[in-house]
Amino acid sequence: MRPLPLAVLVLTLLFVASPFLSGNFSGFEAAQLPIPQVDPPIQPPGAFFSIWTVIYAGLLASAAFGVWRRAGDADWDRARLPLAASLLVGVPWLAVAQRSAELATLMIVLMAATAIWALRAAPTRDRWLFELPVGLYAGWLTAATWVSAAAVGAGYGVLTGSLGWAFLGVLGALLVALPVILARASFGYAFTACWALLGIAVKNAGMNPGLAALAAAGIVTLAAVTWARRERAGAA
Numbered sequence: 493m494r495p496l497p498l499a500v501l502v503l504t505l506l507f508v509a510s511p512f513l514s515g516n517f518s519g520f521e522a523a524q525l526p527i528p529q530v531d532p533p534i535q536p537p538g539a540f541f542s543i544w545t546v547i548y549a550g551l552l553a554s555a556a557f558g559v560w561r562r563a564g565d566a567d568w569d570r571a572r573l574p575l576a577a578s579l580l581v582g583v584p585w586l587a588v589a590q591r592s593a594e595l596a597t598l599m600i601v602l603m604a605a606t607a608i609w610a611l612r613a614a615p616t617r618d619r620w621l622f623e624l625p626v627g628l629y630a631g632w633l634t635a636a637t638w639v640s641a642a643a644v645g646a647g648y649g650v651l652t653g654s655l656g657w658a659f660l661g662v663l664g665a666l667l668v669a670l671p672v673i674l675a676r677a678s679f680g681y682a683f684t685a686c687w688a689l690l691g692i693a694v695k696n697a698g699m700n701p702g703l704a705a706l707a708a709a710g711i712v713t714l715a716a717v718t719w720a721r722r723e724r725a726g727a728a
Contacts, residue, residue: 496572497555497563503579504555508548514586517541520593520640525647533700534642534658536691543632543687550625550680551579557621567615568622574613575626578606578633593647597640604633608668612676627680634672634681635688638665658703662692666710670717677721686711 511517518538522528562568581603589596607630614623642661646654669685672678693707 494563496569496576497559500572500576500579501555501559503576503583504551506583507579508552510583510586511544514590517586517589520589520596520643520647524591524593525644527647527649529643529647529654532643532646532654532658533696533703534639534654534661534692535695536639536688537695540687540691540694543628543684547625547628547632547684550628554621554625557618562618565615567617571610571613571615571622571626574606574609578603578610578629581606593640593644597637597644600633600637600640604630604637604668607633608672611672611678611681614676614678623676623678624680627678627682628684629680630672631669631678631681631684631686632688634668635665635685638662638668639688655700655703658692658696658700659706662689662703662706662710665689666713669714673714673718674721677718679718679722682714682718686714689714 518541519531519535520529522530558568558572581599585596585599585603588599607626611623611626611630614626638661641664642654642657645651645660646657651657652660665685665688669681673682689707689710693704693711696704696707
C-alpha cells in the first residue's frame, strides 16, 4: 500500500473521531477572549453545525474509495498532499479551540487554505468522490475562518465591535469564496459556504436585518456565480 492514500485515510479517521475525544464545538466560549463574545452575530446557530455529519461522511467515503480504487493515481495524489496537510492540522483543532481562540484561528486559516488548495487540485474525474466531499469541507472552512477571525477581532476590541466584525466577516468570506468558485465551480464548496451564510441570515433576521440582508445577498451571489460558471464549463 502506497503511504499517501493510507495517510489520508488514517488522518480522516482521526479527524472524524476528534469530536468524540474533545467534544463538539459550536463557537468559542465567552470567557476565552478579553472582551467576552456572548453568542456573536456572525456565529451561525448551533443546528447549522450539524453539516459536519455530512462533511465527515463524505471525507470518509472519499478516503476509503481512494485507498480501495485510486491508490496509485497521480491525479488523486496532487490533491491528497494538501488535503492531508489540512487534516493534520484539523485533528487537534477542536482541543485547541476549547483552550485558545487565537491559536485556533491561526490553525483554521491553515486548514482552509490547504483545503482550498486540495479542491483546486482535485481530479476532474470522480467528482462525486473527491471534489464534492473536499468542496463541502473547504466551503465550510472558508466561512468558519472568518467567523473565528471576527470573534477574535471583536474579542480584542480591534477597530469595531461584534456587529461591525460580523459585517467584515461576511464580506471577507465572500471575497475568498468568489475567486475559488470562479476557478473551480464546486457544488459542494458553494453549498456549505451558502449554508454558513444562511445560518448568519437566520440568526440576524430580527435583530440585525442589515447583516441578514448582506448574508442573503451573499447566498444569491455565490449560487448565481456557481451556476453560471458550471453552465459555461458545460458549454465548453
